[in-house]
Amino acid sequence: MRASLIQIAVEEGESVEARRVRVASLVREQAGSADLVVLPELWTTGAFAYEEFGSEAEPLEGPTYEAMAKAASDAGVWLHAGSIPERDPDGPLYNTSLVFSPSGELAAAYRKIHRFGFDKGEAVLMGAGRELVTVRLPGTTLGLATCYDLRFPELFRGLVDAGAETLVVPAGWPERRRSHWTLLAQARAVENQAFVLACGTAGTHAGVPQAGHSIVVDPWGEVLAEAGSGEEVLTVDLDPSKVATTREQFPALKDRVLGLQPPRR
């Protein structure tokens, strides 16, 4: 399986509509050279452009959905289209990831569970998802997570329990915490004996320089590919059978002990 992570530069000089057209064309360019294409978190607005979440929010089947469904079917690829600020007609905004099949059908939508910002930003502007989401592809099962979720290992363990073998993490991770990004991507791969495909953004938006450095890690924790800090398409060949082989040869997941007692006082 060949995966291409498109590390998009999100800069303020480009309108959301212009970026949507440009990204759709980058996805189309992967036709014939990738089976799975991955985009970053909130690439229409930028993950830190909090003041734009409301004005640029779209219904699930809005303009980004339309453009990405078409791009996936034009390119004939599985497309993890990153996430959009989704306006639920009956509820709050959500940070929602969309996955399309090569025929342009929606295969899955995942609402980010852990919202970033503590008492401001995304944490107060958006609602929290409550459901784990996996997607069956030929040869592997994707487990979906978004950016700040990377800090919460129990979410990933839940995805593995649900059958995930390839953990896909679109992000808008800041340069300031780049060392955490790389470390956590490798940790999630090692502890879950799964591939991690983590796709970030480049550029600077809302005054926050982005880390870039999208990364692909194998189930043994080896970094298969890592991007630089600018816009880039990171393409890597994955052998999905490596998940089963790693879990058989070093069966640590079978040694889990569940239901531990809390400490006695």
Ligand SMILES: NC(=O)CCC(=O)C(=O)O
């Ligand atoms: N968009 C995000 O979730 C940012 C997460 C982040 O900056 C961090 O975890 O650090």
